[in-house]
Amino acid sequence: MSEQRTFRVWRGDKDGGEFATYETKVDPGMVVLDVIHRIQAEQANDLAVRWNCKAGKCGSCSMEINGKPRLSCMTRMNVFAPGETITLQPVKTFPLIRDLVTDVSWNYEQNQRVRPFKPKPRGADGKMRMYQEDVDRVQEFRKCIECYLCQNVCHVLRDRDGKAAFTGPRFLLRLASLEMHPLDDDDRIPEIKDEFGSGMCNITKCCTDVCPEHIKITDNAIIPLKERVVDRYYDPLKKLFRVFTGSK
Amino acid sequence: MATRDLPALGGHPEGFAGSMRTDRWWIEPVLTVLVLGAFGVYATWAAFQGNHYYADPYLSPFYSPLIFVDSAAAVPGGAPEHHAWFGGHWPAWWPAFLPHSPAFFILAFPGAFRFTCYYYRKAYYRAFTGSPPGCAVVPTAKSRRYKGETAWLLFQNLHRYAMFFAVLFIPILGYDALLSFWKGGLPWDGGQFGIGVGSLVLTINVILLGGYTFGCHSFRHLIGGKDDCMSCGKATMRLKLWKRVTILNMKHQNFAWFSLFWVGFTDVYVRLVSQGIWTDLNTWG
Ligand code: SF4
Ligand code: SF4
Ligand code: FES
Numbered sequence: 001m002s003e004q005r006t007f008r009v010w011r012g013d014k015d016g017g018e019f020a021t022y023e024t025k026v027d028p029g030m031v032v033l034d035v036i037h038r039i040q041a042e043q044a045n046d047l048a049v050r051w052n053c054k055a056g057k058c059g060s061c062s063m064e065i066n067g068k069p070r071l072s073c074m075t076r077m078n079v080f081a082p083g084e085t086i087t088l089q090p091v092k093t094f095p096l097i098r099d100l101v102t103d104v105s106w107n108y109e110q111n112q113r114v115r116p117f118k119p120k121p122r123g124a125d126g127k128m129r130m131y132q133e134d135v136d137r138v139q140e141f142r143k144c145i146e147c148y149l150c151q152n153v154c155h156v157l158r159d160r161d162g163k164a165a166f167t168g169p170r171f172l173l174r175l176a177s178l179e180m181h182p183l184d185d186d187d188r189i190p191e192i193k194d195e196f197g198s199g200m201c202n203i204t205k206c207c208t209d210v211c212p213e214h215i216k217i218t219d220n221a222i223i224p225l226k227e228r229v230v231d232r233y234y235d236p237l238k239k240l241f242r243v244f245t246g247s248k
Numbered sequence: 249m250a251t252r253d254l255p256a257l258g259g260h261p262e263g264f265a266g267s268m269r270t271d272r273w274w275i276e277p278v279l280t281v282l283v284l285g286a287f288g289v290y291a292t293w294a295a296f297q298g299n300h301y302y303a304d305p306y307l308s309p310f311y312s313p314l315i316f317v318d319s320a321a322a323v324p325g326g327a328p329e330h331h332a333w334f335g336g337h338w339p340a341w342w343p344a345f346l347p348h349s350p351a352f353f354i355l356a357f358p359g360a361f362r363f364t365c366y367y368y369r370k371a372y373y374r375a376f377t378g379s380p381p382g383c384a385v386v387p388t389a390k391s392r393r394y395k396g397e398t399a400w401l402l403f404q405n406l407h408r409y410a411m412f413f414a415v416l417f418i419p420i421l422g423y424d425a426l427l428s429f430w431k432g433g434l435p436w437d438g439g440q441f442g443i444g445v446g447s448l449v450l451t452i453n454v455i456l457l458g459g460y461t462f463g464c465h466s467f468r469h470l471i472g473g474k475d476d477c478m479s480c481g482k483a484t485m486r487l488k489l490w491k492r493v494t495i496l497n498m499k500h501q502n503f504a505w506f507s508l509f510w511v512g513f514t515d516v517y518v519r520l521v522s523q524g525i526w527t528d529l530n531t532w533g
Contacts, residue, residue: 010259019259064260067268067384087268092260092384102258131481155380159387160394182477200396202373203366206383219465219497223366226405227469234405 002027005077007035008087009047013098019087020044026077033061033072036088036100048099056212059147063100064089069149069210091152104148106163110171113195117178118186134182141177141221143213144170150207150217156200166200169207169217176221179228193229198222265378266386273382280375283505284368287512291355294515298349300325301515303522305431305439306446307331308515309453313420315353323348325522358511361414364407366465367504408466418461421454431532444530446517453507453514460503463496 005026008019022039033051040047049072052058056074063072066080066087080086094102122128150169156162167175175196179188192198203226207217215221231238241247261267265274294301294310301311302325311327319329319336327350329336338348346352362368373379378388387394397404428447430439461467472478472490479487496503520526 012257014257016257017259064268064384066270068271069384084270087259087270089260089268090258092258096257129481131477131479133479133487134477153383155387156394156396158384159380159390162394162396166396180476182480184476197396197398199398199402200394202369202379202396202401204370204373204380206380209383216498218370219500223465224469224473227408227466228474230405230408230466231474234402235408 003082005035005083006085007039008085009036009039009044009099010089011044011047011099012096014096017096017099028078030077031073032065032070032075032077032086032088035077035086036072048097048101050101057145059145062091062147062149062152064091064152069153071147071149071212074212091148093152093154093158094148104151107146107148107151107168107170110167111174113167114171114174114178115186115188117181117184120183120185128183130182137220138177138180140215141173143215144173145213146170147212149210149212153206153210154201155204155206156202162197162200166197167195169201169222171196172198172201172225173215173217173221176225179225189228189232192225193233198225198229201226262386264386265381265388267382267384269382269384273385277375277378277381280371283508284372284375287508290512291359291515294519295349295351295355296347297519298326298347298351299323300519300522301351302327302331303446303518303528305428305433306444306450306518306521306528307424307427308518309421309424309450309457309511310355310515311350312417312424313354314350317350318348321348325519357410357413358417360410361407361461361464362504362508364404364410365504366407367500369404371504407464408470411461411464411466414461414464415467418454418458421450421457425450425454440532442531444528444532446521446528446530449510449514449517453510456503456507456510459496460500460507462493463498463500463503465497465500468493468497 002025004023007022007024009022011017011020022043024035024039024042026035033054036047036049040049049061051061051073054073056071061072062069065072065075069091088100090096090100090102094104094106097103119128148170151157154168156166157168175188175192178184178186179192201222203218203223205218208219211217267273291310301308307314307327314327314332316334316338317327317329317332317336318338320338332350342348374381380387427434428450429443430441433439435441468490471493472486475486478484478490517526521528
């Protein structure tokens with residue numbers, strides 16, 4: 001049965017804005033993005049919202065719904081209490097373009113900073129081999145849809161002005177997928193520590209909490225990277241061992 | 249237009265622990281403060297007691313391993329001298345202001361393990377330092393000089409050393425659990441086999457602590473995770489181990505809380521049985 005619901009939607013641009021209230025009919029099975037489209041069609045033709053797939057796979061429709069970073073196309077209306085007012089905001093961490101749309105290009109710049117896969121030399125038979133169980137680990141990371149909800153929720157980027165020192169969980173994830181790859185030949189540990197700022201993360205796991213692909217970002221990517229950084233830089237016995245053996 | 253008091257661009261609140269979240273996100277940090285705080289207070293109190301840590305055949309995990317006992321003083325609920333690794337002569341260098349409590353020799357090790365544990369770091373950075381108190385909640389101490397774990401928190405990188413010690417405690421506590429089935433010592437010392445509620449309490453304790461310790465992120469890294477090619481096409485031990493540890497690691501939070509609760513409860517149990525307040529149901533009669 002359809003019901004009348006109240007939505008507060010942030011309307012504005014870089015010069016400022018305010019919440020506008022819309023009452024609209026919600027049908028069973030609708031997701032938040034459906035409701036936004038209905039408001040757009042019936043009451044606010046100029047309401048800006050970014051979306052593409054409506055299937056949780058393109059990562060375009062990220063926003064904050066009742067204060068929680070979520071994909072609007074994957075947030076079903078029946079998760080809210082009956083009669084609850086629903087507040088929609090753009091993500092906080094990236095500059096607002098208009099209404100619910102932000103400029104996430106900082107993330108693409110981060111992506112370009114990551115050196116691409118550098119394959120190891122081929123084996124004697126001219127082939128390159130890797131084994132499924134060795135790449136299972138990094139395959140999890142490839143589920144990422146680049147919605148940047150993790151980048152948005154990470155307090156280092158969101159509330160600490162940390163963008164100069166920290167690349168954010170999404171790109172530590174990408175770095176982990178290369179660093180742990182059995183056929184990648186690059187040494188990425190020094191820059192993971194110094195340029196990408198693995199030490200800025202305090203492993204509070206909000207990235208993991210919001211990831212719509214349920215990637216265990218902190219446990220499976222960031223902490224293992226931190227442990228590799230410890231191996232190289234902070235483990236006193238390993239350091240001593242390297243001094244005596246002259247190894248890297 | 250946005251002013252200091254009005255919502256910032258996008259309508260996100262900026263004040264102390266500001267958030268648009270409508271759920272009760274603050275329950276988790278409040279519970280963390282209460283439970284960790286209560287445990288810290290109880291463990292410190294119990295360590296300062298220096299007595300009632302033993303009720304034959306049960307030894308409290310807060311006091312195990314027993315390094316020294318003070319056999320010169322008649323400690324109520326203390327362990328017999330042969331239980332202590334280095335006997336019953338309390339070291340002469342012991343500072344006078346501290347009670348002669350065997351707990352002081354060992355509690356720092358599990359303490360350091362939990363303090364530097366990746367899971368507890370998450371829990372107390374959120375709950376005690378509000379950094380952040382919840383997801384999409386403004387950090388309570390919103391300093392521009394936030395340095396993460398790069399500055400004075402660099403010591404957290406030594407977690408693996410705390411883990412090495414914590415691993416050593418597991419066989420020791422396992423041995424205590426085994427001893428808890430033999431009243432009066434092992435069979436060749438004339439002990440008598442049996443089973444009591446305390447035996448179960450001590451056994452569950454070492455199982456939970458083992459689950460917690462072997463699910464450690466540093467352990468997972470060192471036993472295999474550090475290698476990109478854990479199998480390289482062969483059924484290697486390290487891949488097998490890594491997979492097992494991964495199962496525990498995914499439940500690390502649960503093991504962290506259950507084992508914390510249970511190790512505290514085990515001390516309470518032994519203490520109250522030793523004081524005669526609780527009666528241990530057992531087959532020894
Ligand atoms: S775990 Fe680290 S990267 Fe993820 S949100 Fe927290 S601080 Fe950011
Ligand atoms: S890691 Fe998860 S939350 Fe982050 S961008 Fe990828 S899919 Fe989104
Ligand atoms: S519209 Fe593609 S993820 Fe939501």
